[in-house]
Amino acid sequence: xxxxxxxxxxxxxxxxxxxxxxxxxxxxxxxxxxxxxxxxxxxxxxxxxxxxxxxxxxxxxxxxxxxxxxxxxxxxxxxxxxxxxxxxxxxxxxxxxxxxxxxxxxxxxxxxxxxxxxxxxxxxxxxxxxxxxxxxxxxxxxxxxxxxxxxxxxxxxxxxxxxxxxxxxxxxxxxxxxxxxxxxxxxxxxxxxxxxxxxxxxxxxxxxxxxxxxxxxxxxxxxxxxxxxxxxxxxxxxxxxxxxxxxxxxxxxxxxxxxxxxxxxxxxxxxxxxxxxxxxxxxxxxxxxxxxxxxxxxxxxxxxxxxxxxxxxxxxxxxxxxxxxxxxxxxxxxxxxxxxxxxxxxxxxxxxxxxxxxxxxxxxxxxxxxxxxxxxxxxxxxxxxxxxxxxxxxxxx
Amino acid sequence: xxxxxxxxxxxxxxxxxxxxxxxxxxxxxxxxxxxxxxxxxxxxxxxxxxxxxxxxxxxxxxxxxxxxxxxxxxxxxxxxx
Numbered sequence: 001x002x003x004x005x006x007x008x009x010x011x012x013x014x015x016x017x018x019x020x021x022x023x024x025x026x027x028x029x030x031x032x033x034x035x036x037x038x039x040x041x042x043x044x045x046x047x048x049x050x051x052x053x054x055x056x057x058x059x060x061x062x063x064x065x066x067x068x069x070x071x072x073x074x075x076x077x078x079x080x081x082x083x084x085x086x087x088x089x090x091x092x093x094x095x096x097x098x099x100x101x102x103x104x105x106x107x108x109x110x111x112x113x114x115x116x117x118x119x120x121x122x123x124x125x126x127x128x129x130x131x132x133x134x135x136x137x138x139x140x141x142x143x144x145x146x147x148x149x150x151x152x153x154x155x156x157x158x159x160x161x162x163x164x165x166x167x168x169x170x171x172x173x174x175x176x177x178x179x180x181x182x183x184x185x186x187x188x189x190x191x192x193x194x195x196x197x198x199x200x201x202x203x204x205x206x207x208x209x210x211x212x213x214x215x216x217x218x219x220x221x222x223x224x225x226x227x228x229x230x231x232x233x234x235x236x237x238x239x240x241x242x243x244x245x246x247x248x249x250x251x252x253x254x255x256x257x258x259x260x261x262x263x264x265x266x267x268x269x270x271x272x273x274x275x276x277x278x279x280x281x282x283x284x285x286x287x288x289x290x291x292x293x294x295x296x297x298x299x300x301x302x303x304x305x306x307x308x309x310x311x312x313x314x315x316x317x318x319x320x321x322x323x324x325x326x327x328x329x330x331x332x333x334x335x336x337x338x339x340x341x342x343x344x345x346x347x348x349x350x351x352x353x354x355x356x357x358x359x360x361x362x363x364x365x366x367x368x369x370x371x372x373x374x375x376x377x378x379x380x381x382x383x384x385x386x387x388x389x390x391x392x393x394x395x396x397x
Numbered sequence: 398x399x400x401x402x403x404x405x406x407x408x409x410x411x412x413x414x415x416x417x418x419x420x421x422x423x424x425x426x427x428x429x430x431x432x433x434x435x436x437x438x439x440x441x442x443x444x445x446x447x448x449x450x451x452x453x454x455x456x457x458x459x460x461x462x463x464x465x466x467x468x469x470x471x472x473x474x475x476x477x478x
Binding site for chain 1: 432435436439440442443444454455456458459460
């Protein structure tokens with residue numbers, strides 16, 4: 001059953017809403033939330049999963065704590081790289097779990113069973129999101145940022161209401177909840193939170209599911225042979241994901257836990273570049289902070305400002321390759337990422353040339369762009385999505 | 398270099414956006430200025446590093462939200478050098 005259809009989820013939200021107001025003065029807000037969040041995780045996913053997750057958080061905390069106390073230099077850099085590699089190895093295991101289970105089958109008594117149970121644990125806690133949050137913590141802490149205590153850290157890494165579908169919350173924002181006074185509960189914010197949650201539930205369980213029912217019938221099997229089918233699936237994914245994100249956002253607002261906005265009318269975008277700043281915004285922001293800017297800085301410093309345009313284009317394409325790999329670790333998804341990156345790079349070149357022309361500044365051109373832009377964007381998104389749809393649905397092309 | 402007036406120097410650096418009417422308010426954000434995208438932003442940051450003789454970390458660049466924060470960051474960097 002979907003977490004958002006589980007009555008225990010809403011009972012947990014209500015209990016936490018009240019529980020967070022009863023925070024003892026000696027406890028920080030992040031630690032209090034972290035502790036209550038662990039209780040909710042036990043109620044929703046069981047003690048075994050929660051203990052395993054807490055173990056992961058504690059190991060990450062220990063490694064980061066050692067990193068904080070080590071001196072600047074080669075050994076500190078090696079430690080930092082080691083932590084990045086460690087969590088990335090776990091992520092690769094999560095993404096290639098079936099491969100590992102198959103490989104370990106027969107390699108030793110019960111090894112494949114153990115691999116299977118670890119894979120199922122990663123699936124339950126949506127490790128793909130946990131991985132991105134871990135990277136964000138490592139990035140901030142290794143740059144000298146504050147390391148939260150292990151319980152607070154667990155509250156950042158896996159807030160129960162972000163388990164089903166993210167979003168990718170920001171570590172620096174989570175740290176700030178201890179620096180600001182706790183917002184006093186008031187009717188307006190309560191209603192706004194409930195309104196966001198119910199809007200999300202309506203989009204996910206009414207709009208998206210009715211849309212799916214209309215096109216697939218009771219079988220629930222998507223046809224994916226043509227571009228029209230892909231566009232139908234894209235609309236479903238939008239309402240489904242937007243709905244999930246709104247529920248998480250609403251719960252985050254109710255509990256006063258920083259939760260990023262994930263969608264801003266992406267289908268009104270006039271360019272593919274703009275689309276990716278309005279669709280799954282939290283992932284885009286994570287990639288910008290954690291990958292694009294470091295790559296930009298690294299390459300501009302290495303090759304000089306003279307080559308910045310070219311190096312920025314390369315950084316852009318690499319970032320989209322990462323986004324593809326994050327979704328699924330296969331050649332199809334790398335190809336999808338590279339293709340989207342290349343389209344955005346090309347769009348950047350064309351738009352920069354176009355901006356220099358007089359025609360770009362006329363009102364009629366701007367109006368035309370506003371009308372035709374979304375059509376162009378929808379066509380490109382459907383076209384690129386069509387590449388990966390069969391693999392996502394487990395169908396042969 | 399360090400004695401230069403900060404807003405004036407920052408204006409000079411941001412003049413790369415070729416907008417003479419641009420007023421550097423503290424709450425001014427990159428999306429408010431046509432042409433100030435992620436590509437030009439990194440050039441601007443590198444230009445400011447050269448102009449002021451400071452060096453920013455990627456973390457600091459990533460967290461910049463508006464001109465006011467940029468000014469404060471430059472002041473902090475100048476103070477620490």
